Amino acid sequence: MLTITTASRVRTITFDRAEAMNAFNEALYHATSDALRDAADDGDVAVVLLTGSGRAFCAGTDLQEMLDRDPTVPFTEGAHGFQRLMGTLIDFPKPLVCAVNGIGVGLGATVLAFADLVFMSTGARLRCPFTSLGISPEAASTYLLPELVGRQNAAWILMSSEWITAEEALAMGLVWKVCEPDDLLPVAVGYAERLAAQPIESLVAVKAAMSAPHVDNIRAALARESALLDELVGGPANTRALADFTAARTAKAR
Template sequence: MEQDHQTQLIVTKADGICTMTLNRPHVLNAMTVEMFSLLQDAIAKASTDEEVDVLLLRGAGGNFCSGADLGVLTALTDQSDADQSLTIINDFIANLHQMPKPVIAVIEGVAVGAGLNLALHADFVIATEDALLQEPFVQIGLTTDFGGTYLLPRLVGTAWAKRLALLGERITGKKAEEIGLIYRAVEASQVESELEKLVTAVRRLPKQAYAVTKEGLGRCQIEGLEYALDWEKQQQPSLIARPEFQTLVQAKVKRT
């Protein structure tokens, strides 16, 4: 197992799983500018690391993330500092969202504001049933960030997006699953077993097909049906030509 100990971000790599753990538990893992830079570097490395099959996002100390540190928000009043910090944020969020590999986030405790939106860029979010999720930006005079304005309507529709982003409604992990915001909510004692099952499932899938399909879900949702049909027309033949397609089809035929 490889381990890179950083004060604010712990990155470990073992058995094809790269785990990035936000590590400021004394402030519920509130993110700093330094943490943004560490995430930027770690995500970029994981995306091209052939030894990494799955990226896992977690928080230390029983919480995922309480959002951006207040010091960060204060610093953003300076235009030059704001441009630099927001550019770093946008870079690593875009890389995370477009990561061709499976990305899983585990929410325990609180996931608030930017912390929640960071998790929502994962392909799958597992949360404890009693976890607390909230988008409180408007309540403190800000707008949703970390791509939340893009994510929320697509995940839960306009009505729930407005409840979350405009009213700052706080919901549990259980409710988040019910409205389609996350993949699954489980009892705290079941988190690790649920995570293990999901990791096993995604690692069984053909990597190229997963990456292409994930890309398509993102692109075609924005561009519309005609674009989607054309995109699928371009991608499917190359996937059909790959050896794993023939192998998997033959195996499926034998089982039926």
Template sequence: MPSILFEVRDTIAHITFNRPEKYNAFNREMALLMQEHLDACQDPAVRCVLITGAGKAFSAGQDLEEVVDPNGPKITAILAEHYNPIVRRIRKLQKPVVAAVNGVAAGAGANIALCCDVVVAARSASFIQAFSKIGLIPDSGGTFFLPRLIGWQKASALCMLGDKVGAEEAERMGMIYKVLDDATFSDDAQQMAVTLAHMPTRGLALTKLALNNSTVNGYEDQLHDEELLQEKAGASHDYQEGVQAFLEKRKPVFRGE
């Protein structure tokens, strides 16, 4: 079986980490395959991406057996060639990416989830910045996204102490969007992806770009970007459809254009 399962159904790209016997820990093959699948999600037929894990874990992060292998990739290559390209692809993808965290998300696995646009987690799931346990720093965007999600002090403590954070606590501190019940987790996460896939994809892509820009822009620059991006959104088919549907008191039918 491939280390990642990929399927497009009803405009939703399903990406499933598939090394359950290794708690979906990443090796080089899996990381490169993930990049290929994210590239495939640029297809206009895809309007939402749903990422989850097979088995008990979302992802335990890096497969340490690969790290200690004398013939395996070095740490610098793992970041430059594996994880950083994945994070960049997720943030640049012009459609919503949902992380459905079904179990433990540790190390790079946690930070790949946290860089997604919407993060939901099963009630039994947990998040761990496990890097300090082996003398490393958080990577895969962890030092960028985590302080912006939960604040400097919380992020600093979690990065240094490596505490396990349960899904309900993660929701309370703003690390994730929502906790879903274990019994209905897959169906509920799928329904969220369906909802996003039927929304105005172009507008969502421009929203994502505006949020990306806000991490580097000042106040005035961000206002200017909003003007430019709103002009593009206003020129879309889906804006016209949304307004017309509102005036006609009917449900809009968005095409993602």
């Protein structure tokens, strides 16, 4: 589910659920949260790098698990690991680097707004398919994306459900550098190691100072988004979208 390695004070966490395009199910939410918390507490780790295995960075929330959920339980309540992962990302004290090796969908795109540096392969693409699923955005993206890429770029990303290329993501400021596929991980690791060579306490201080003005707004955005998701998940548009997803998957399996 995750592959975790450490070298030169850089902890690399690789989503390794390639059969599901590294989509988040409950187990992966919790495993990722645990891995980040372990890295935060490890005095020998200065920087964390997130990447994916196979042809995806992360395909977002596992739609099959969404289909199988108990409809009487609010989507954002209970043991849902998404909320736990959000809390971990908000509180994560060390530099977070993402290397987007393939497609990033939903949370696989919005999680990038929590990163301090984002590298993206020229062959990768991003998509926030919330409107096509009849739901609203998550991961505080309604606050973080306008802050990061500007209101109009954020509106297009979150409302259109269309794909964003690496070049478009770079122009918007959603990613920092675009690399050829074979160069992506070496380049991202190289920059991560350059950061990791600095004193950890200084890195933590810089990140804390940069994050402090935004934390309350991020938590407020999460609360607003959770309320909207609870209204829309299981609603008519979402039900139709998930039915179409099931029908397409069944047809493909034949």
